[in-house]
Amino acid sequence: MTQDVEMKEQAAPSNSLPSFSPSTLHHLKEIASLIETGAYDREVRRILRAIRLTMALRRKLKSSALSAFLNFTLIPGSEALTRLSSYLPKEDEHAMEVDTATSAPQAPAKHSLPEIEIYCYLLVLMFLIDQKKYNEAKACSSASIARLKNINRRTVDVLAARLYFYYSLCYELTGDLAEIRGNLLSLHRIATLRHDELGQETLLNLLLRNYLHYNLYDQAEKLRSKAPRFEAHSNQQFCRYLFYLGKIRTIQLEYTDAKECLLQAARKAPIAALGFRVQCNKWAIIVRLLLGEIPERTVFMQKGMEKALRPYFELTNAVRIGDLELFRSVAEKFSSTFSSDRTHNLIVRLRHNVIRTGLRNISISYSRISLVDVAKKLRLDSVADAESIVAKAIRDGAIDATLDHASRCMLSKETGDIYSMTEPQTVFNSRIAFCLNMHNEAVRALRFPPNSHKEKESAEKRRERRQQEQELAKHIAEEDDDEF
Template sequence: MADVNMKEEESIAAELAHPSSPPLLLSHLKNVAALVEKGVVSKEMRLMVRAMRHVMSIRRKLKGPTVVSFLKSTLPSGSDALSRLLPYVSKEEEIGMDIDTPSSALHVSSHKQSILPELEIFTYLLVLIFLLDKKSYDKAKACSSGAIKRLQQLNRRTLDVLAARIYFYYSYSYELTNSLAEIRGTLLLLHRTATLHHDELGQETLLNLLLRNYLHYNLYDQAEKLRSKTQRAESHSHQQLCRYLYYLGRIRTIQLEYTDAKDSLMQAARKAPLSASGFRIQCNKWAAIVRLLLGEIPERTTFMQPGMRKALRPYFELTNAVRIGDLELFRQVAEKFSSTFYTDKTHNLIVRLRHNVIRTGLRNISISYSRISLTDVAAKLHLVSATPVDDAESIVTKAIRDGGIDAIVDHANGWMQSKETGDIYSTQEPQLAFHSRIAFCLNTHNEAVKALRFPPNAHKKELESAEKRRERQQQEQELAKHIAEEDDDEF
């Protein structure tokens, strides 16, 4: 029986593997529906995932008449689902028209009285994807709301994969119509239901959608409260894990936890697939800002990745201004790309960078000059205020207190005097650095020893059995007796 099932799956997969070698799109959709039905019968979620992958591969080729034909051949005539979905994909005058459909399919639909809930939800999903691709956002919004209402009436674990996709497009359609706030309560209700039903994929998807909903309106405190009070199991979706890390990185950035934010954003960028260029660009934008706030300078190759050079250009120029420490150049870049920064919601973070620019410029000045007047410091930093000298003095004093520069301020003469850089090898810093490296190596060795694994009862192989021990003792006794007899013969 298993061999028969495997052969059927292989035949369906073979038919779906070449969408360009023409069977028609309608036959492809029917094969995908057969794959969904097969997944329900065998309760194999991998078949559901494979079916969705095939739909994504042909979604751009879908036409209205093809979708109408598929709906009429799949859904029972006169059913509520068919009456709801047909108006979305066909004009009023086309609803009553005869679409080119094989006679066998019409014959089946006329006698079909019931349909699997999974196939019904699949038709909702197909229509929803079709409407979004055609940019009919209002219709997609209405269709997704109907799909959610239908899902709330069902409780089947074989629906989890399809339901997760419905949730995503439900939120996406409302986001495209600027009405995300309307569905926040519904998403919270769906997340609670998914938790009670132990739908882990649904929980992951809905948690990310809620975080995106909160961050869209800059509600970072609510997003963190939801994230901290939600129990996350082991991730079942690589894509959802990447999204979660990205949202977590944004939350940590606003909370001034730059180290954790950097780790989350860099991990999300590394784990994201190469095809998700838009997502990777957003991760790199936020990661670049966070690294600048940490005092690091991102590598030039970060901004020169294929397909990202144009999108990351504003952040490349911003990084260059921070690296040089030129406050005037930083101000020009911030004004030039202000619309981009507002769109990316990184404008507030760039305001924080002003202090880093001043600190970098001040460090360069202290290295270049052994003594410089505060008036010249204000001029080189391009400080624009009513009292630039007083501002320069307070900035220099704060930098000395924070350990950013090694200098003293002569208030009487009005200058900053840098201390001479001594020989670092005359201090204990090389010894401490060498000690930290040795400690790291020793800890790595100790962890490796602790992680060693031995096969069970391996030590018993070296121990002799009872029979061998008796044989050895008997041989020793005979040898001793033989030696004693030889000694008696000598006497």
């Protein structure tokens, strides 16, 4: 399902594209020049900046501007120009956009760089998806992937990662996601052999999404465990990986690891990725309930999430009270929502937790209570069910009580002081470890100019370096929003 973990790439407002800026075609030419410079200088950061500028320009893309841009950049009569032009709808020549900034007669510079060609594929593919022409988008994405297999340049990797994402999205939107699984595996193998780590990250996430879309959790875990491991290069891809890993761990009953992955994914995701953070919180709430924890009310009151998390709030309230009848009514009331979120099977597992919570409340309230009353309070079908549930809860340590089979009653023990145990120390230690890990990740993410400790800078060089650092910090901040 597209909304499962779709982090929409929103066109963030850019200072470089004001309302009175030159035409779209002029901006596309500037972006092409930036890509060309990055390709010749082998600076991937310039190509990343070009992608960010494209995302800001995405909503302004028109067929006329794209046609003019393709004619400007690609060689006349080339296969790429013919193929890409066939995907664009034909418009009246009077509707063609006029580039006021370059209206003077000049010979257009033709590019034969693979980066420019792949960028043209990316532009046309995004335009087709936005226009909801999914069949044309599928054909365009397949052609772009076939072209990518013949290009082995590190400056193309950033553009290739975007094409991989849209390639999978096109087939998912048309319901044909299973068709490209073998091709994605082949692309992942090629990216591994070429040491394209960003491509490996993207393709691994796409493969995990592909498997989870068809509930193939075992195959997803086998792939994840055998895939090469390296330090994450993209925060967005790392968030996706944590979310998929959390879902796999949840299905495998490893709730502690699943909770950590899901909460970390929700924290690391940018604010603009609201849909992704909502999905992370939904799964994290279910996992915490399965662990016997009750999420805080502030989790359900996060800005923009109140309506989406309302069914899970009522579910949490039913689990907290331990009312089995209320739990059934909530599950039936929001069954369609839980099915669309693919959490219905997990909610079925919660029934036992509801019973345990109610039993724990009973053991705290009563020092002695008959099993008949326990069955009535928990709304169980028979006294035998109540006896077996109480016995299992005592054996698992859920309640501190004893079972008197002769008189058919439950005897609760006096509750001890929690601070005389080691539980507060364990919780405090886990919080300290979390803070230290966050500090270490922040230190590793710091970037320093090369050889800054070996040479003495003049005042002018120092000003230039500070200006570059400010621009770099701005670009890094923009990265968190652009790819979602």
